[in-house]
Amino acid sequence: MRKCVVVNYAKRMHVRHSLELPVDLIGLAKKYGTLRFIDIPCQIDGITANLKVPGTKPTILVNKTRPKKRQRFTLAHEIGHVVIPWHMGTIFDITDAGVPDGAIDYWDMEAEANAFATELLMPSSWMLGLLENFNNPAEINEKMAYEANVSAIAATLRLKTFLPPGYIFVVYTSDGKIAYSGRTEGTHASPPARGEDQRAKEQYGYAQDFYEFHSGQEHYLWIEFPSEVNITLDTKRKWRDVLDEILDDVTDSEEQKRTYKQQVNGVLGYANGVVRRGDYNERSLCSACIQRFNGKEHLKPITSHLKFEEFLSAKIRDLIDKAGR
Numbered sequence: 125m126r127k128c129v130v131v132n133y134a135k136r137m138h139v140r141h142s143l144e145l146p147v148d149l150i151g152l153a154k155k156y157g158t159l160r161f162i163d164i165p166c167q168i169d170g171i172t173a174n175l176k177v178p179g180t181k182p183t184i185l186v187n188k189t190r191p192k193k194r195q196r197f198t199l200a201h202e203i204g205h206v207v208i209p210w211h212m213g214t215i216f217d218i219t220d221a222g223v224p225d226g227a228i229d230y231w232d233m234e235a236e237a238n239a240f241a242t243e244l245l246m247p248s249s250w251m252l253g254l255l256e257n258f259n260n261p262a263e264i265n266e267k268m269a270y271e272a273n274v275s276a277i278a279a280t281l282r283l284k285t286f287l288p289p290g291y292i293f294v295v296y297t298s299d300g301k302i303a304y305s306g307r308t309e310g311t312h313a314s315p316p317a318r319g320e321d322q323r324a325k326e327q328y329g330y331a332q333d334f335y336e337f338h339s340g341q342e343h344y345l346w347i348e349f350p351s352e353v354n355i356t357l358d359t360k361r362k363w364r365d366v367l368d369e370i371l372d373d374v375t376d377s378e379e380q381k382r383t384y385k386q387q388v389n390g391v392l393g394y395a396n397g398v399v400r401r402g403d404y405n406e407r408s409l410c411s412a413c414i415q416r417f418n419g420k421e422h423l424k425p426i427t428s429h430l431k432f433e434e435f436l437s438a439k440i441r442d443l444i445d446k447a448g449r
C-alpha cells in the first residue's frame with residue numbers, strides 16, 4: 125500500500141481548502157463530484173462511480189440508513205477514492221465480511237481509502253498537538269471523537285497508533301462483552317479477546333493506571349502499564365529451585381507440574397526475545413515479564429504465590445547474566 129502518498133493527499137487537501145475540524149465533508153465532496161445520500165438496502169456503506177472517466181464528474185453515494193458518524197467516515201473514504209489517482213471505475217464499499225477471495229486489489233484500495241479518510245478526519249498535526257503534555261488517554265479519546273465528529277472507536281484506533289508502548293484499550297458493550305480490544309505497538313501485555321466478558325480491571329492487576337469514559341452504550345477503558353517495575357528482592361537462589369517450591373505448594377500432580385513448567389517457560393521465552401533484541405534493563409525486563417504473565421488465568425496459582433517475585437527476580441538475573449556472557 126502506498127500509504128505515505130495517500131496520507132499526503134489528505135494533508136494537502138487540508139492546506140488547499142484551509143479545512144477546520146470537524147471537517148465539512150459535504151462541502152468538500154461537492155467540490156469533487158456529485159454527492160447523494162440514498163437508501164441502499166444491502167450491506168453497502170457507499171459507492172463511488174465514474175472514477176477518472178474523462179469528461180464526467182464522479183458520483184458519490186452514501187447509505188443514509190447507516191449511523192451518522194459512520195456515514196461521515198464513509199464519505200471521507202469515498203472522497204479518498206475520488207482523489208487517489210489510481211482508484212478507477214466504480215467501487216462498492218461493502219463492510220460485511222462476505223468479500224470474494226482473491227480480491228487483493230480491492231483490499232489494497234480499501235486500505236488506502238481508509239488511510240486517507242483517517243488523516244482527513246483526524247490530521248496527524250492535530251493529533252500531535254493534543255498529545256503534548258498528555259496524561260489521560262481516555263480524555264484525549266473522548267476529545268478527539270467530539271472535535272473531529274467521529275465515532276469513539278474510530279478515535280480509539282487512531283489514538284492507538286500515536287501512543288507509546290504500554291497501553292491496552294478495551295471496549296465493552298452494555299452487556300459487559302468485549303466489542304473491541306487492542307494494544308499500542310511495543311506493548312508486552314496481551315489484550316483480552318473479543319467476545320469475552322472479563323473485567324479487565326481485575327485481570328490486569330499490575331497496571332499502573334486505568335482511564336475510562338462512556339460513549340453511548342459502550343464503555344471505553346484504557347489501561348496503562350509501567351515501563352519499568354522494580355523487584356528489590358536480592359535473591360541468591362536458583363530460579364529452578366524457587367519454581368519447584370512454588371509448584372510443590374500448588375499441586376501434587378507431577379503431570380500438572382510439568383504442564384505448568386512448560387507454560388511458564390512459554391511466557392518466559394518472550395522475555396528471552398526481549399533480551400536478544402537488546403533494548404532492556406533489569407526493571408524494564410521485569411515489567412515485560414509481569415505484563416506477559418498478567419491476564420494468564422491458568423497461571424494464576426503460580427503468579428499469585430508469595431514466592432513468585434523471588435522466582436521472577438532470580439530468572440531475570442539469570443537471563444541478564446547469560447546475555448552478558
Ligand SMILES: [Zn+2]
Nearest residue numbers: 215217234237
Ligand atoms: Zn472503498
